[in-house]
Amino acid sequence: MQRVVQLVVVLGGVSLLTFLILNLLPGDPGLAVLGDNAPPEALEAFRSQHGLDRALHVRYFDWVSGAVTGDLGTSFRTDQPVLETILDRVPVSLQIVVFAQILALLISVPAAIACVWKPRSWLERTINTSAFATISVPNFLAAYVLILIFAVHLGWLPATGFSRLSNGVVENLRSIALPTVTLALSQFGIYTRVLRSDMVDTLEQDYVTTAYGKGLTNRRILVRHVLRGSLLSLVTVVGVNMGVLLGGAVITETIFAIPGIGRLMIEGIAQRDLMVVQGVVLLAATAYVVLNLIVDVLYTALDPRIELGGQRRA
Amino acid sequence: MHSSLSPSSVTDILEVDDLHVDFELPRGRLHAVRGASFSLGSGESLGIVGESGSGKSVTSRAIMGLLPATTARVKARTLRYGQHDLLDAPERVMRRLRGGEIAMIYQDPMRALNPIMRVGDQVAEAIRAHEPSLGRKELSTRVVGLLDAVRIPDANKRIRLYPHQLSGGMRQRIVIAMALAANPSILIADEPTTSLDVTVQAEILDLLGDLQEERGMGMILVTHDLGVAAWHTNRIMVMYAGRGVEHATTADLFEDMRMPYTRALFDSIPRVDMPPGSLLKSVEGRPVDPSNPPPGCAFRERCHLAVEICGTTAPPRRQVGSHWWDCWDDQEEKSVK
Ligand SMILES: Nc1ncnc2c1ncn2[C@@H]1O[C@H](COP(=O)(O)OP(=O)(O)OP(=O)(O)O)[C@@H](O)[C@H]1O
Ligand SMILES: [Mg+2]
Numbered sequence: 001m002q003r004v005v006q007l008v009v010v011l012g013g014v015s016l017l018t019f020l021i022l023n024l025l026p027g028d029p030g031l032a033v034l035g036d037n038a039p040p041e042a043l044e045a046f047r048s049q050h051g052l053d054r055a056l057h058v059r060y061f062d063w064v065s066g067a068v069t070g071d072l073g074t075s076f077r078t079d080q081p082v083l084e085t086i087l088d089r090v091p092v093s094l095q096i097v098v099f100a101q102i103l104a105l106l107i108s109v110p111a112a113i114a115c116v117w118k119p120r121s122w123l124e125r126t127i128n129t130s131a132f133a134t135i136s137v138p139n140f141l142a143a144y145v146l147i148l149i150f151a152v153h154l155g156w157l158p159a160t161g162f163s164r165l166s167n168g169v170v171e172n173l174r175s176i177a178l179p180t181v182t183l184a185l186s187q188f189g190i191y192t193r194v195l196r197s198d199m200v201d202t203l204e205q206d207y208v209t210t211a212y213g214k215g216l217t218n219r220r221i222l223v224r225h226v227l228r229g230s231l232l233s234l235v236t237v238v239g240v241n242m243g244v245l246l247g248g249a250v251i252t253e254t255i256f257a258i259p260g261i262g263r264l265m266i267e268g269i270a271q272r273d274l275m276v277v278q279g280v281v282l283l284a285a286t287a288y289v290v291l292n293l294i295v296d297v298l299y300t301a302l303d304p305r306i307e308l309g310g311q312r313r314a
Numbered sequence: 315m316h317s318s319l320s321p322s323s324v325t326d327i328l329e330v331d332d333l334h335v336d337f338e339l340p341r342g343r344l345h346a347v348r349g350a351s352f353s354l355g356s357g358e359s360l361g362i363v364g365e366s367g368s369g370k371s372v373t374s375r376a377i378m379g380l381l382p383a384t385t386a387r388v389k390a391r392t393l394r395y396g397q398h399d400l401l402d403a404p405e406r407v408m409r410r411l412r413g414g415e416i417a418m419i420y421q422d423p424m425r426a427l428n429p430i431m432r433v434g435d436q437v438a439e440a441i442r443a444h445e446p447s448l449g450r451k452e453l454s455t456r457v458v459g460l461l462d463a464v465r466i467p468d469a470n471k472r473i474r475l476y477p478h479q480l481s482g483g484m485r486q487r488i489v490i491a492m493a494l495a496a497n498p499s500i501l502i503a504d505e506p507t508t509s510l511d512v513t514v515q516a517e518i519l520d521l522l523g524d525l526q527e528e529r530g531m532g533m534i535l536v537t538h539d540l541g542v543a544a545w546h547t548n549r550i551m552v553m554y555a556g557r558g559v560e561h562a563t564t565a566d567l568f569e570d571m572r573m574p575y576t577r578a579l580f581d582s583i584p585r586v587d588m589p590p591g592s593l594l595k596s597v598e599g600r601p602v603d604p605s606n607p608p609p610g611c612a613f614r615e616r617c618h619l620a621v622e623i624c625g626t627t628a629p630p631r632r633q634v635g636s637h638w639w640d641c642w643d644d645q646e647e648k649s650v651k
Contacts, residue, residue, distance in 0.1 A: 119384075206425035209380055214440040214492065215413035224439070225428055303430050304476045 003296075007289050014285040015067065015278075019060050022274050032272035033076050050076060050275075063278065072279040077271055082279040085264065090283075092162060093253070093260035096176050097245045100183035101238060107184070108191035113222055115196045116203060127192065135189035143182045143255045150178060160257040179256040183249055187241060194237050198230035205229065231302050239295035246291075247284025326353040327532060328377070328416075328500055331392035335372050335556075337385050344605045346372040348556040356499060359526060359533040361543030361564070363579060364553035367601050370536045371421065373553075374502045378418055379408045395500075414444045417493035419503040419522075423485035427477040433488045434473025437461070440495035460491040465521060483514035487521070494525065500532040501525075507542070519546060540576075541583035544568060549636075552576045555602045555612035562637035572632070572639040574617045611642065619643070 030046040031038065038046075047053045051062065066073060072082035111131070115124045134142070151159035157178055163171040202208065203226055211221045250262035257263075261280060268276035299306045335347040347369040354360050362370050375381045376388050379400060393400045395411060403411070420426035428436060437457045442448060448456070454473075461469035464487040477485055486506060493501055503522055507515035523546045526533045537543050543550050543564070550567050552560040552575065560573040571577045578597040599616030602608060608615070614624040621642060629640045 206420065206422065207428040209375075210420060210426045210489075210492070211428070211439075212380055213378055213412055213418050215409045215411070215443045215496070216439065217409065217443075220439075225431075229428065229430060305429060305478050 003293060007293075010289050011282070011285055012064075015064055015282055016060070018278055018281040019063065020056075022277055023056060023059070027272055029076055029272040029274055046076075050074075067282060072282070073275040075276050076273045077276075082275050085276065086261070086279055086283055089259060089261050089264050091165075092258060093246060093249065093262065095165075096179050096183065096252075096258065096260065097242060097249060099176065099180045100187065100245075101242060103180060103184040104187035104191055105238070107188050108195060109227070111188075111192045112195035112199055113227060115192075116199045116226065117218065117222055131189040131192045133189070134185045135193075137185075139182060139186050139251050140255060142185050143178070143252060146178050146182055147255075160255075162256075162258045162260075176258075179249075179252050179258055182252050182256075183245065190237060190241075191234060195230060195234045198233050199226050202226045202229040228302075232299065235295055235298050235302065239291045239298075243284075243288035243291040246287040247280075325355060327356045327396055328354040329392050329394045330373075330377065331390060333373065333376060333390040333393060334388070335369070335376050335381065336387045336389075338387065339385060339605075342605055345607060346556055346604055347376065348607070350551075350553065350556065350558050352551050352558060352561065354500065354532045354534060356532050357530045358549070359535060359547045361547035361550040362534060362536045362553055363538065363540050363543050363550055365538050365579070365597055365601060367604065368553045369556040369604075370538075370553060371504050372556075374418060374504050374534065374536060377502065378412055378416060379403075380412075380418075410444070413440055413493075413498065414496045415498055416500045416502065417496070417498035419486070419489055419493050419501065419506045421505045422509045423482065423489045424477060424509070426489050427485060429477055432474055432476060433480065433485075434461075437473070437488065437491050437495060440492045444496035456495075457491075460494055461487075463494065463525070464488075464491045466491070481514075482510050483518060486510060486514075486518055490518075490521065490525070494529075497529070498531065500534070502534045502536070504536045505538065506535075508538075522546065538579075539583060540579045552579065555607060556604060557612070557640070559613070559641075560637075560639035566635075566637050570637070572637075572643060573613075573641050574619050574643075575613045576639075578616075611640070 028043070029050075029052070030043040034042055034046060051059060054062075063073060070083060072086070074081055075085060078085070111127045115127055118124055147159045150157045157174055159178070161175055163175040165172045199222075207229075208221060208225055211225045216224075247261065249260070250266060252258070253260045253262035254266060261284070265277060265280045267273070268280065330353065331351045333347055333350045334345070337344040337346055350369065350373050352360060352362070362373065364370055372381065372386075376386075376390075377393070377395075377400065381388060388401065390401060395416060398407060398411060400408070400411075427433065434454070434457050437460055438453050441453060441456050441460075457473055458469045461472060466472055466484060466487050472480070472484070477488070480488065490506075501522070506522060507518050510518060519542060522533070522535070525531070533546075535543060535546055540550075540552075547564050549561070549563050551558045552573065554575050560567070560571070560576045562570075567576070568580075571580060575597070582597055597616065602612050602615070608625070609628075610626050611617070611620070611624040611629045614620045617624065624642050627642075629642045631638055631640050632643075
């Protein structure tokens with residue numbers, strides 16, 4: 001219940017802020033859409049068609065009350081319902097982000113385990129170095145390097161563009177391969193380090209000594225006790241990251257020409273399509289809040305001492 | 315008190331001779347154990363008594379091979395269980411011994427148990443480690459059986475709980491059940507009641523005593539309370555600053571305490587005849603700093619019988635039968651001028 005109130009407050013705040021910032025920004029959307037030489041009558045007609053001639057607070061409440069019922073208004077440029085445009089783009093971003101998270105975790109979790117399994121080994125040093133490297137290399141650079149190698153040089157994968165699932169699974173997967181790997185790389189380093197650092201702490205816990213005292217194998221102890229006891233921070237970071245990326249993996253989507261949410265937002269800003277930008281921000285905020293909720297639920301599943309709402313007992 | 319076994323009637327299954335444990339820490343080397351020697355016969359119960367920091371837990375962990383490999387340096391003339399040299403047994407063998415032959419009960423059951431794993435699973439895992447082929451059903455029967463054995467009522471329901479949902483006494487019973495899981499020959503109980511309510515302490519100690527006798531296990535009962543050791547052991551070794559300083563059969567020790575430190579520990583035992591609310595006397599003074607031990611006898615600074623030689627030369631070991639102690643006590647008379 002408390003959560004629901006929180007959700008309403010956050011979304012209310014976000015909607016108000018984006019609305020104000022976008023609408024108080026200088027620049028006339030009409031000019032942007034119709035061109036600099038548009039006659040004044042046309043501009044006037046545009047303004048009244050989209051209700052821009054009304055007072056600010058009237059427009060805000062109009063937008064919000066529409067949003068509550070799922071109506072995010074219509075695009076200034078295409079006259080399409082904003083919600084429809086967004087829903088068209090969501091699966092594209094979602095697929096890439098989810099695949100990237102899965103890929104990043106598939107590498108990070110074993111990598112972190114390897115680090116605590118063989119501390120001070122060449123394996124740990126290699127993992128550490130690559131984790132550090134992927135954190136320090138900017139995303140766009142990684143993207144260009146990948147394109148250069150796999151698209152230009154080897155010619156295995158398309159450099160840019162997106163093929164919908166309806167055009168065939170293989171084509172679809174080929175088209176998202178590079179952006180997915182780019183995103184996964186940028187997460188891999190962070191996830192590995194977060195998880196490793198927690199596992200090193202957990203390793204010091206008395207219950208891990210108890211586990212060794214039972215005569216369990218190293219492997220079982222690392223997975224059942226150390227890994228299981230070290231997932232909270234990782235879950236938090238993954239949740240936050242997902243939220244951020246769903247709001248638009250802007251750079252990646254732009255470089256690879258992926259028609260996702262990030263690109264939609266950039267286009268909307270460039271064209272001063274206020275309704276689209278407002279809609280995307282609101283959607284991103286919702287995704288963020290919902291993901292946090294999911295993270296909280298995962299907490300209680302991961303640690304029985306935590307009750308929904310966040311406090312940990314004894 | 316248990317009937318005391320004469321030392322020759324049992325064969326020693328555990329032998330510790332001149333055990334040293336150093337910790338290499340960033341701020342220097344810490345000598346936690348410096349020459350502890352004792353042995354344990356099968357079915358026998360040995361008390362190791364000493365105040366906080368005297369190296370009791372480190373000694374226990376050294377036997378189990380549970381000290382952190384990165385910082386702890388363990389040396390000994392002998393550290394043997396049965397035929398196994400515990401100092402350089404391969405990891406595979408140590409794994410079989412841990413839990414399977416030598417099991418441990420820890421000081422603080424809340425921290426010894428995994429907070430996010432059901433207690434039943436934690437017991438099951440201890441059985442499985444040594445009997446991997448056990449079927450699921452058999453396994454859960456065994457778990458419930460163990461919980462019954464440590465007198466946990468409603469075992470069927472309790473196995474599904476997490477440690478924080480149990481009381482301190484129940485948690486320690488779970489830890490004991492875990493230790494018994496693979497029928498070990500030796501139980502090392504490291505201050506099993508220190509973190510518990512006074513009312514539960516006696517229950518747990520009685521339980522341990524009964525289990526030890528029923529199962530014919532050897533037991534090392536580590537405690538800082540000479541009174542606790544008196545009730546549950548055949549022999550006692552008193553430890554101070556990482557060394558054994560006096561050792562005797564329990565009966566002999568209480569008849570004739572030779573080392574002043576043992577006497578001081580004895581005087582700090584809580585007694586029934588004390589007026590209610592009176593403060594417990596603990597051993598006066600502070601323990602020595604294990605990273606910088608003084609020359610001579612480590613207890614000298616706190617000993618009111620100390621004479622000059624105690625500060626310069628380590629005391630000799632005196633021995634009468636199986637009773638031994640380290641002290642310059644025969645110098646006393648000479649020093650009184
Ligand atoms: N893992 C460790 N790393 C570094 N020093 C340690 C470690 N474990 C124990 N020590 C040190 O070794 C010394 C002996 O500790 P130990 O835990 O054996 O004492 P104890 O006799 O069990 O006391 P207590 O009654 O408080 O449990 C102490 O000075 C302690 O700080
Ligand atoms: Mg201890």
